[in-house]
Amino acid sequence: MQETPFCLRVEHLLPYSMSDSNTTAFKNPSTFILLGIPGLEAAHVWISIPFCTMYIIAILGNFTILFIIKMEPSLHGPMYYFLSMLAVTDLVLTTSTLPKSLSIFWFNSREIDFSACFTQMYFIYCFLEMESGILVAMALDRYVAICDPPLRYSTILTNPLVAKIGLAVLLRGCMVILPIPILARQWPYCRTNIIPQPYCMHIAVLNLACADTRVSSYYGLFVVFCVMGLDVILIAVSYTQILRAIFSLPTKDARLKTFGTCSSHLFVILAFYIPGLLSSLTYRFGHNVPGHFHVLITNVYHLMPPALNPIIYWVRTKEIRGRLLQLFIHEGT
Known part of the structure; x- marks a missing residue:
């Protein structure tokens, strides 16, 4: 079973913990308590500065990408439609975690409703799964553009096909992740209501259950290795063919x-x-790593891609960069 040892070690240190003698009376609490980053509570305000900065970059950057693609007819093609899907996914992903995290850092607002916790869990993992699927679709787009004759690109990746791929990615994410919160919600929670995270992470919540949660753990591993692992394999195969064509x-x-x-x-x-x-590696093998480092790494995983993606496309894609410069020059005049 997946473990987060730090999650269990904090129980005897915190005022919200329940003693063993009271666990029978403590079952499925109405709220969970999110700790933010345990061990670094005194630095929460300072930690919030880079978090808030990255959130603002993610929001402004991805909205700008969507605006540019919508306003520029020359960008109405498969590559940019997939990029729009990626931007929307990033916006939802960051909004699922950062507002609550910042409320903990700034206002010490640690409570989250029992049902809201599992809803947040669903949105986080659903849109992570969708982002992985969109990256596969974008790899397919690059494969067709580079490995097939140029005239076939527009005939293969038509707008209806792009829409179908987007719908398939959406449905796959929604359906594959749905069992995760459903299974997690059915367990009795009687150890404590404290989650040593700034949001409802699957592993951290499971460690609060007083039941055999192997079914949930195994399904989580299935999603990681069989679903997202398959995505990595498909991307690797696509780029193997792409690099062969390039060389x-x-x-x-x-x-x-x-x-x-x-x-x-x-x-x-x-x-x-x-x-x-x-x-993933720090959670499974970094048992001697401080707990706050686990939490920081996980938050970086959920926040860095949405903040970096628009910057990468601004810098590396001349069509977007040029349209953005025109926008600023027009505003300046």
């Missing part, structure tokens, strides 16, 4: 130009999967 080009300039068309997507993939891998 087969006759000149260095042609190779660099073609690689530049998929470099933004590669950076976005790395920004999404590397923090996720670090978060």
